[in-house]
Amino acid sequence: MFRRNRAIAALLITLIGLSVPATAQTPATATPDTAYRQKGKWVGYVPSYQKYSQPKSDGVFRSSLPDVTSFLTRSTDRQVKAATAEEPLKESAELFEGALLDNEETGAQPRVLAVGFDEPTPALDPAVDAAPMYDPGADMYDSGAELIGDACSTGCGPCAASPAACCPPPRFYGTADYLLWWTDSMNAPPLVSTGILNQAGTSILFGGSGLEADAVSGGRFTLGMWLDPCQMQGVEASYFMLGTRTASFGASDADYAILGRPFYNTVQEQEDVRWIVSPGLVTGAVAVTASTKFDGGELLFRQAVQRECWAEIDLLVGYRWLQLEEGLLIEENTESVPAGTTYDLFDEFDTRNSFHGSEVGMAIRRQIGYCWSLELLAKAALGNVSSTVAIDGQTTITTTAPPGFTVNDEGLLTQYTNIGRYERDKLAAATELGVKLRRAFGNGIDLTIGYTFLYLSDVLRPGDQIDVAVDERQLSPESLREGVRYPQFSFRSDGFWAQGLSLGIEGRF
Known part of the structure; x- marks a missing residue:
């Protein structure tokens, strides 16, 4: 028993003796388990892989942000201690992932520098503006x-x-355009000539083709309103008008030795002429005036189908109104030689066409520069055109013998067989194409220059309603007019176009 106790005591003394030299060893021989940190310094031995390693955060940058590594630069304004043998200077700092905290500026993340500091020290680059978030x-x-x-x-x-x-744009907008347009020339048969048609030496002085006229000025006005603050739906009303376009001709015995008004004689079945100037027979003058007036308006609903910074597309649907008013007036004044009887005569043909229809279209705007944009417009309307033709004429005969003067309600090409008022309604279509170049000047003001083409498919025009076939018995007393059928009236339709340039200003408010 004593011997066993003695062996146990010897073993305990041996173990105690071994533990005393271990605590006196230098840090170079200390075990990792005895190393610890105190006041920011290592106490005991720690391997270099452990001493210089740092924990990393599990956070990541938001994918919507730009690559922040492009913002990182080495800090040059930090004061650092000299590197020691145990803490060598690192050539570059390490970038550790981390999550942005609340109220933190978008920019570079902290980077750790181990350049002689006792602890890893974060070095921040200067803050940058917040990146745009989508x-x-x-x-x-x-x-x-x-x-x-x-x-x-x-x-x-x-x-x-x-x-x-x-x-x-703001909620409301309005435009005002100056128009310089040309309209389709009015067709008319030969109305004034130097003799009987188809004979040698005879020339047509007016008529026989389109009655040419100069361009005419006008105006176009538009007022629109967006129905929602995002400009997706809106309504607009517009009106345009052109000044009266006129083609005219005048001649007298002072201009021509022979002057006449040609027609086809249905009794003789050949070309004939009513003389205005003929030596030894009659002297006088003739004047022809053709006029055209065109205007119209729209009431449209706009629906945006695409809204981008560089392009916009709107669908259009609404109501279209067009009105074409034209007139053709032929006046003559002659005096017979030598009797002294005078004739004052006129033939008048007036037409009026009013189109009312439903319209659809598309408007496209494309940005082509800082402040320039190009706009394309296409619209088509289908509806009814209501047309009216009014034909009138009169001849006043003044003589030196009683009763002095006589008035007949007819002229040369306007007789009782065709004088009157005629109306009809017909299905028609209207088409408009346009292009506009826009320059924005800021403060809601734009200037524009553009081109417009407008076409109406079916109209009645004065020159087309003239029948040059005349029964010469119409020029006789009424008692001799039995069986007379000419000139006649029949609806003769044609298309009509208008086109031209525009220069305008638009304001948004």
Whole structure:
């Protein structure tokens, strides 16, 4: 028993003796388990792989942010201690992933420098402006205007602030355009000549083709309103008018030795002429005036189908009205030789065409520069054109013998067989094509220059309603007019176009 206790005591003394030298060893022989940190320094031995390693965060940068590594630069304004043998200077700092905290600026993340400091020290680059964030489902407008859901901001800068210049317009807009347009020439048969047609030496002085006229000025005015703050739906009303376009001709015995008004004689079945100037027979003068007046209007609903900074597409649907009023007046004054009887005569043909129809169309705008945009327009309308033709004529005969003068309600090409008022309704179509170049000047003011082509498929025009076939018995007393059928009236339709340039100004408010 004593011997066993003695062996146990010897073993305990041996173990105690071994533990005392271990605590006196230098840090170079200490075990890792005895190393610890105190006041920012290592106490005991720690391997270098452990001493210089740092924990990494599980956070990651948001994918919507730009690559922040492009913003990182080495800090040059930090004061660092000299590197020691145990802590060698590292050539580059390590970038550790980390998550942005609330209220933290978008920019470089902390990087750790181990250059002689007792502890890893974060070095931050200067803060940069927050990167633009994209909200899925939102349309971004330049200069900070953002459309989110049903709310649209108005933080748009001036045109020169950016190449896009895509700020949405205010709620209301209006335009005023100066128009310089040409209209389709009126056709008419030969109305004034130097003799009987188809004979040698005879020339047509007026008529026989389109009655040419100069361009005419006019105006076009538009007022529109967006129904929602995001400019997706709107209504607009517009009206245009052209001044009266006139083609005229006048001649007398002072201008021509022979002057006449040609017609086809149905009794003799050959070309004939009513003399205005003929030596030894009659002297006089003749004047012809053709006039055209064109105007119209629209009431449209606009529906946006595409809204982007550089392109817009709108569908149009609504009502179209067009009106074409024309007249052709032929006047003559002759005096017979030598009897002294005078004839004052006129033939008048007037037409009026009113189109009413439903219209659809498309408007496209494309940005082509900082403040320039190109607009294309196409519209088509289908509806009814109501046409009216009024034919009138009169001859006043003044003689030196009683009863002095006589008035007959007929002229040369207007007789009782065709004088009257005629109306009809017919299906017709109207088409409009346009292009416009726009220059924005800021403050809601734009200047525009454009071209427009407008076509109406079916109209009645004065020159087409003239029948040059005349029964010479019409010029006789009424008792001799039995069986007379000429001149006749029949509806003769044609198309009509108008086209020209525009120079305008648009304001948004």
